[in-house]
Amino acid sequence: MNPTSAIELNPELCSNFYDAVFTVYANDADYYGWHVCNHIYARIPEAEPSGHNGYDNDVFFIGRAKKRLHKIISTYEFLVSHDIKCDFHIVEVDEKEKRYADNIHYNKWLPYKEVLRRMRRSRCVLEILQKPGEGPMLRTTEAIIYNKKIITNDLEAASNPFYDDRFVQIFDAPENINLTFIKDDIEPHYNYREEYSANNFLKRVEEILFKDNLLPGNT
Numbered sequence: 001m002n003p004t005s006a007i008e009l010n011p012e013l014c015s016n017f018y019d020a021v022f023t024v025y026a027n028d029a030d031y032y033g034w035h036v037c038n039h040i041y042a043r044i045p046e047a048e049p050s051g052h053n054g055y056d057n058d059v060f061f062i063g064r065a066k067k068r069l070h071k072i073i074s075t076y077e078f079l080v081s082h083d084i085k086c087d088f089h090i091v092e093v094d095e096k097e098k099r100y101a102d103n104i105h106y107n108k109w110l111p112y113k114e115v116l117r118r119m120r121r122s123r124c125v126l127e128i129l130q131k132p133g134e135g136p137m138l139r140t141t142e143a144i145i146y147n148k149k150i151i152t153n154d155l156e157a158a159s160n161p162f163y164d165d166r167f168v169q170i171f172d173a174p175e176n177i178n179l180t181f182i183k184d185d186i187e188p189h190y191n192y193r194e195e196y197s198a199n200n201f202l203k204r205v206e207e208i209l210f211k212d213n214l215l216p217g218n219t
Contacts, residue, residue: 017180020208022201024136026156035208039141041196044116057087060122060180062115063139068130071153071164073099075128076173084182087118119148124182127152136160143167144190151177162190 011032014021021034029036043086059079061072074088079086080103089105098106110118119125125148126138136154143150144162149171158170167188169181 001066001153020205022205036203037201037204038196039136039138040198041138041141041145042198042202043145044113055123056085056121057118058085058123059117059126060087060124061126062089062110062118063128064091065097066130068128069093070096075126075174075177076100076104078177082179084179087122094184116142116146118177120146122148124149124151126150127154129154143188144192145196147188147192148191149181149184149186149207151182161195162192163189164188 005182014034015032021032022036022037023034024039026036028034054089061076063072066074069090072088073178076088083150084101086104088103089108089110091109092108093106098104119142125143127137127143127150129137129152133213134158139150140150140154140157140160142148149167149169153170153171155170156164166186167177167190171177171205173219
C-alpha cells in the first residue's frame with residue numbers, strides 16, 4: 001500500500017480485520033506493528049535491452065505531481081541548466097501550474113512498456129519523494145531489477161540491501177546532485193536474485209503466519 005501519510009486509511013481496521021498486514025514502508029510497519037516487506041515485481045521480458053546501444057536521454061522521470069511539483073520542477077531546472085538531457089513526464093498538473101511545457105510532457109499517461117523503454121534508454125532514473133520516510137518507491141525497484149542508476153531524495157535509500165553508491169545517488173537539494181554521476185558510463189549491476197518476486201513474498205507471508213500460529217493445523 002501507499003504510506004499512510006499519503007492516503008486515507010484507518011489503520012485499526014487493517015489490524016482488526018486481517019491476520020497480518022504487510023507494507024513496504026518501514027515507518028508504517030514500526031508505528032502500527034505491521035510487517036515490512038519488499039515491493040512485489042515481476043521482470044518484463046520485453047523490457048530487456050535490445051541490440052540498440054547508447055542513450056536517448058540522461059535523466060528520466062515519470063510520476064504524478066502530488067505535492068511535490070515544485071521539487072520536480074526545481075530539479076529539472078538545475079539539470080537542464082547544466083546541459084543534462086531530461087525526459088520528464090508529469091501527470092495530474094493544473095494548466096496554470098505547467099512550466100516548460102515545450103520540453104516537459106504533461107498529463108499524458110504512458111503505457112507501462114513505454115515507461116520501461118524510456119527508462120532503459122536513459123542513463124539515470126530520477127525518484128522524488130513528497131517528504132522523507134515515504135520511500136522506497138516503484139522507481140527504486142525498477143532501477144534495481146533492470147540495472148539502472150538512480151538519483152533519489154530518499155535519505156533512507158542507503159539502508160536498502162541493494163544500495164551501492166556507484167549506482168545510487170542520494171540528494172537533499174537539486175544543487176547537490178553530482179553531475180559526474182549522471183554522465184559516468186558505469187554499467188550498474190545490483191546482483192538481483194528475484195528478491196521482489198511474488199514467490200518470495202508468499203514465502204515471507206507463510207513464515208509470519210507459521211510464527212504466529214495462524215496456519216491451519218499449526219497449533
